[in-house]
Amino acid sequence: MLRTYPKLAFVLCCWLLPGVVQASSCPEADAEKNTDKKIQLYTKCIESGKLSPYQASDAYCERGFVYGNSKILPKAIDDFTMCIKMRPTNPTGYLSRARAYIGMGTPEKAIPDIDLLMLAAANSPQVVSVRGDMHKAMKRYDDAITDYTRSIKLQKNSKSADKIEIADTYRKRSICHSEKKDWTSAQQDIDIAISLRPNDSKYYNTRGVLYSNQQNNDKAKEDFQQAVRLDPNNKSAQENLAQLNKSKPSEMDKLIRIEKESYDLVHKGEYSQAIEKLKLAMADSEKFFGDNLMGYSHIVELLAGMYDMTSQPNASLPLYKTLLQYYSELYGPNSSKAAPYIASLAGVYDEIGDAEQASKFRKRVVEIEEKSPDPSLQNLAGELHNLAMSELMNNEFEAAKKHLDKAYALKKRILGDDDLATIITQLGYAAYHKALGQDDQAEMIFQQQLILLKQLDPQHNEYIAEVYTDLADIRERAGDTESAERYLNQSLKIQQHGRGTSSTAVASAQQILANFSARRGDYKTALDLLLRSQRITDAFIDRVMGFTTERQQLLFLAEEQRVMQSLFSLVAQKFATDKAAIRQCFDIWLRLKGLVLETQKQFQNAILSSKDPKISHIFDELRTVRANISYSIFAGPSQDQSNEEHQKNLDSLEARKQALEAEIAQKSPSGSAGLNQIVAQSDVISRLLPKGSVMIEFVRTTLPSFELKTKTAPNEPPAHYLAFILPAGNPAGLTLVDLGEAARIETAQAELRRILSHPREAHPDDPDTAEVVTKASNALYKLVFSPLRQTLGEARKVFLSPDGALNLLPFEVLSDDAGRFLIEDFSFTYLAAGRDVLRFGRKGDKGAKNLVIGNPDFDLDAKTKQSVLQDLKLTRGAGPTDMMASRERRGLHFSPLPGTKQEIEAIQQILGSDNSEFYTGKAAVEELLMSRKAPNILHLATHGFFLPDQDMPRATSETPAEKKLLKERGTIFENPLVRSGIALAGANGSLTADKSMAGDGLVTAEKVLGLNLQGTKLVVLSACESGVGEIRSGEGVFGLRRAFMQAGAKSQIMSMWPVPDAQTKDLMTNFYTRLRTDAVNPAVALRQATLDMMEATRKQYGHANPFFWGAFVFLGDDGSITAPASKDVQLAAPQSDTARTSVARHEEIRRFMEDFFQARALNGSDRALDFYADQVDFFNVGKANKSIIKKSLDYYTNRWPIRNSSIISMSIDFNQQNNTYEIKISYDYSTKNSTLQKQGTAHDAFIIKQNGHKFGIVSEKNISTDRK
Known part of the structure; x- marks a missing residue:
């Protein structure tokens, strides 16, 4: 049954104000000022019997208003009820009664009246506002905020907008935000209300309460005092002020002080100190505000920004992610509140070289801004510009130009041509022309905008520095090296002053300046600049490696090779006999080579060692996703699936894999506390x-x-x-x-x-x-x-x-x-x-029983396999089971390997069954391998495979920029771990089956990553071409060998080409015999077995063709190196408690000492003075001023004007008792004055102590000197 409502002829009156009527029903009562007399006159008028029903209705409403103003709400409700009864179509009665119910604290009774009013006048700002009052009284703050927001919009659009009503609605919305502890929004609303009603006492009182709730007592006191000044009878403000005067300084006051100090440091450009202050403020805020991030989000934002300024994306990324998650949960993932943090994440991804991810995030931000009901055109213009810059990095020139045009049109219309934001987009046009090789057009724009930039505030110097760098590049290409170097030096000076001497921008400038120095023949300066540039780059690499996925790490390192390549070039061509230069270059390479594999191994080790169930759950899902990628690629599209749909599914799986890897990188102990990086020297x-x-x-x-x-x-x-x-x-x-x-x-x-x-x-x-x-x-x-x-x-x-x-x-x-x-x-x-030897010989987890698998039944069918699994007490692995196979086209088919059966039998005779398991034929299933944890020796005798890239569908989708970048390094960014693997039982059956099965017998390297081999001493891959894969310079071979290393195996034996069964069986039998009986290390055992096979080949064929004996090699720890003492090899410590970095403390010390020796060679120069004053607590004098330092240096300068030294070797030991580092350095030296010249090798001992971010030299002592 439908409920019918009276049709309202809507005329509204406002609560606590006289009714809006055309003519007064009781003029005498209306004119009376005294409340009691006023009520009596309305009563007399109503009871006179002279009023019509309409007039009586109005009179009841008027008396109800008086009762309401007098806080006699029950009688007010009675009158409003009579008002409605006398005239059911009078909306004033319903609206006023609803307000009275709300005022009495019974808002639920107002629901029927408000529902009726909303049916009749849903676009009335008063009705919508009263519904907001109802929700506010019922503590439904989100609903109340929605209603107040709509009411404000309706009031602003009304021709008869009332500032009083608008201000009060803002005030009430502010209170709702405050109840949600959304201090920022609450502050914005009450500030707007005060701007509309600057002389109204109650608004200042409301803001004072807001400040007081945040324990910002100083500002609260100011507002309460202002409220009392405007209205001395405002009792609420008086009571609040009295209470405040009794209280002590609050925690909030302390936070405000720390925050202010942080801002002051930021404005002074003292970023390191600002970061420390902000970290303190954030820690205190977390204690004070708890889970309410809104209360201190501005501090988190500023700290993240400071990390960005100082090239610490590892520290800023988790902060931005925290902010994004908080605001996404609060307002929705596609809200304008979340958009700034999505944009910030895009900036971080740009910084680490992941252009694809950055572009995705920027497109999402633009979409949010464009779909916003109340878009900020200025924000939209900024994000369009940022998107264009990402597209430019991806070589998407047409799209970049289109978005630059949109951004510029908006900025010019809103801000004009001389605003910084518009200038930045003009610089974007210059970058666009420069990328297209149109240097003349680019240079003209750069020069024009440089003039405008110099007229702005000096704080925008970073943009000037970037323009100088671009101009230097253009001038160099034009052959004007003098101007190019001048521009570059200007850029470097600005960057060092603004961002410090350790920013990546400084590193880039130093590398280019090194080229200029080398071109002039000043190779020593060039080497010094390149080494300084590489040190900065190394520190940045350390930060990035600790929190990124493998894909991001590979992309990032590919981009960061420039300095290293220049260093190799200079040393190889100009310092080929300089021992110090070669050592410095080699030590850098020792640290960087295979760094992605090293990082991934440590992640894997941390995951498998972790007792955190969340990390284990993520790793389990990652294992499943990796298997699904393998299944999907080999299965191909199903019969009812197009190639595009299949590729979309692959892309989705790959995206999920990347997300899980990123989550693990940030959650795992090695990611959060710094990688356990060994200092390689x-x-x-x-x-x-x-x-x-x-x-x-x-x-x-x-x-x-x-x-x-x-x-x-x-x-x-x-x-x-x-x-x-x-x-x-x-x-x-x-x-x-x-x-x-x-x-x-x-x-x-x-x-x-x-x-x-x-x-x-x-x-x-x-x-x-x-x-x-x-x-x-x-x-x-x-x-x-x-x-x-x-x-x-x-x-x-x-x-x-x-x-x-x-x-x-x-x-x-x-x-x-x-x-x-x-x-x-x-x-x-x-x-x-080469760095790997530093981990050799260490005791680790003990391996389980040896596991030997061979001679698989490649034709094992699904039904028989199920029975085998039951006999082995195994279950089928998780994975998709509904993909139609189309894999025959790949040409994969595995023929039987009867020779491997003999191989396994021979090994069984040698190893015995007490501590080994042997599985062949139908039992050689994938599930068996995946179920075993860390066998001491894992031996796999079967077919191996490595499929060329063109035989496989895409498993990832790179941008053109990624393709170009990796092509430059001789690589293709495809997942080779899916294209390489070994075949086990049932592989042929799964290749031709109607449907793909989990545990399909194709064990790809991607699946191997799901194994736990922490404790496995040796993996023997007695399979064809098990050592091959895709080559990536600096990172080795991506294939089975890499997967087994990453899974934890200490060493491997693998083949480089297919070897006949007979020779393989004889070699493996000989190998295990020697390993078991001669007690030799596996590398020696393999060599001796190989030499025997070579001699056997000579005897059989009359020659020693390596095809028969030379395919197998040994990789990893052969047992010949004893684990180094802790004082010789130190594990790197994190640089700070919050920065996720693997920067080695000993590497920091090494760099410091190298800088110290270089400064000492400069005697009393300004550069040396700056180093001693800024970087060193000069011996025991603390922060000595430059005049004291100069007196000391002048003595040495006058005695030996020319002093050169080159470090040969350095050892570092930590003295826990004194908390100092003891350093022994050997170095070649030469000194010269007008009459004497000395040279030789010296051996000095230093004791240094770390003070915050600096090292202080406590003492220096010469141990011995070998003079030439």
Whole structure:
């Protein structure tokens, strides 16, 4: 049954004001001022019997108003009820009665009246406001805020808008925000109300209460005093003021003081101190406000901004994410309140080189702004500009131009041409033209906007610095090196003053200035600038690696190679015999090579060691997602799925994987507390290497030219291979050899691999084929090993860390000019990075039983497999089961491997069954492998596979910029971990089945990442080409070998090409026999077994074609290195308690000491004085002023005007008792004056102490000096 309402002829009157009627029903009562007499006169008028029903209705309402003003609300309600009864269509009665019910504290009774009014007048600002009053009284603050917001909008649109009503609605909305502890919004509303009613006492009282609730007592007191001044009878303000005067200074007052001090430091440009203050303010605010982030969000925002200013994205990112999550939960993820934090995240992703993610976030912000019901056109213009800049980075020039045009049109109309925001977009146009190679147009715009920038506030100097940098680049390309260098020095000066000496902008400028110095022949200055630039870059890399995904890390490092490449080029060409320069360069490479793998290994270790159930849950989901990616890629589109839909599903899985990896990176102990990064130093490594051994560290790098950069110059110089050779026990013997262009080496390597992997012209047992192999082997030997032999001396044990294509080469098969293979004279242990030896020999988790799997039944069907799983007490792995297979087209089919059955049986005879498990045939299933935790030895004898990129669908979707960036480094950003793997039981069945199954027998490297091999000593991949994969210079091979390392395996044996079953079985049997009976380390056992196989090949075929014996190599910890003492190798400590960074404390000290020696060589120069005054607590005098320091330095300057030194080696030990660092340094020195010259090698001991962010030298002592 429908409820009917009377039709209202709507005329509204306001609460506590006389009714709005055309003629008074009781004029005498209306004119009376005394309340009691007024009520009596209305009563007399009503009871006179002379009033019509309409007039009586009005009279009841008027008397009700008087009762209401007198707080006699029950009688007011009675009168309003009579008003409605006498005239049911009179809206005044309903509205007034609703207000009375609300005033009595019974807002629920007002609901029927308000519902009726909303039906009749939903667009009445008074009605909507009263409904807000009802919701406010019922503590439904969100609903109340919505109503007040709508009422304000309706009132503003009304021609008869009343400032009093609008101000009061703002005041009431402010109170609702305050109840929600949304202090910012509450403050904004009450400030607007006061601007509308600046002389109304109650508004100041309301704001005073707001300040008081936040314990901002000083401002509260000011407002209460103003309220009393405006209305001395305002009892509420008087009581509030009296109460406030009795209270003590509050916690809020302390917070305000700290906050003010922080802002002052920011304005002075003292960012480090500001950060410390802000961290203190945030910590205190967290205690004070609890979960209400709104109360101190401005502090969090400022702190995040300071981290951005000081190139600490690792610290700013979690703060922005916290703010975004809070405001998204409060207002919705696509609200205008959330948009600023999405934009801030985009800025962080830009900073770390993830242009794709940044662009996505910026597009989302623009969409939010465009769809906002009340958009800020200025904000929209700013975000359009930011989006254009992201698109420019992605080489999306057309889209960038379109968004720049939109941004400029809005900014010009709103702000004019001389506003900073408009100038910035004009600079965007200049960047657009510069990116297109239109330097003349770009330079003209840069110069025009530079004039306008200089007329603005000096605080905008950072933009001037960026313009100078761009102008320098343009002038250099034009051949005007003098102007280019001048612009660059101006930029550097501004950047150092504004952002400090450790910003990435400073590093970039130093690198370019180094090119100018090298071009002039000032190579020493160039080297100094490049080393300083690399140190800044290293610190930034450390920060980024601690919180990003693997994909982001790879992209970021690809972008950050420029300084390292310039350093390699300079050292290789101009300092090839300078021991100090080579050492510094090598130590940097030791730290950076394979850094992504190192980081991922530590994440994995932290995850598997964590007892946090949340991290375990995330890792379980990540494992499932990785498996699903493998399933989906191999399955292809289902019959009812288009290629586009299939790709969309893959992209969705990849996005989820990236999100989970990012979450793990930030939640895992290694991410949150700083990576457990070992401080890699050549002198420490040299001491660790066994006697008679040597380390060879290869580098594949471009060697940039220092010649003038012009438009017609080639974009990229040819890549070279360099080799660092570090002998055991002799760090001073470190040498660097340039092996020449990479193209020649890689052509020879590819030819040798082609012959060994796919012999076509003749069988490998044919002598002619063996001769071809020997020639190809010797050709490669002459390129990559012959130039090194002299530097190896008597060393016969080689720890070899390849790079680039050399990762796919067993050096053992190289043949010297006498026809001897290197395996006959050398023992090789392969490393992912030279730094790895610092972790060798450490005791870790003990492995479980050995697990040996081989001879899988590749044709195992699903029904039989289910029975096998039941027998093994295993369950089918999680994964999709409804994907129609279309994989026959990939050409994958695995033939039986009966030889591996014999291999497994032979190994079983050697290892026995007491501490080993053996599974073959139908039992060799994927679920078995995935269920076992950290077997001591994991042996897999089966088919391996690595599919070329073109055979697979895309698993990721890079932007053009990412493709270009990775192409420049010789890589394609595709997931090779999905394209490589091993086949287990049922693999063929899953390839041809109607539907894909979980646990399909195709164990990709992506799935291997889900294994827990923490404690596994050795993985033996007795499978075809198990060591190959996709090569990425500086990061090794992406494939099975990388996945097993990341999963925790300490060492691996793997093959580089397919080997016949018989030879593999004999080699593995020999290997395990030697490992078991001779108690030798696995690398020695493999070499001896390989030598035996080589001799057997000679006897059988009359030659020693490496095809039969040379495919297997040993990678990892071979047991020959004893774990270093803690004083020799220190784990890096986090730089601070909140910065998620792996910056090594010892690396900081090393850099400090290098800076100290450089400053000492400068004697009493301004640069030296600045260093001593700003960076060092000068010996024991604390913050000595420059005049005191100068007197001390002048003594040395007068005595030895020329002083040079070069550090050879450095050891660092921490004295826990004194909390100091004890440092021993050996260095070459030379001093010269007008009559004397001295040179030699000195050995000094320093004691230093860290004071905040600085190091103070407590003492310096010369131990000995070897004069020449």
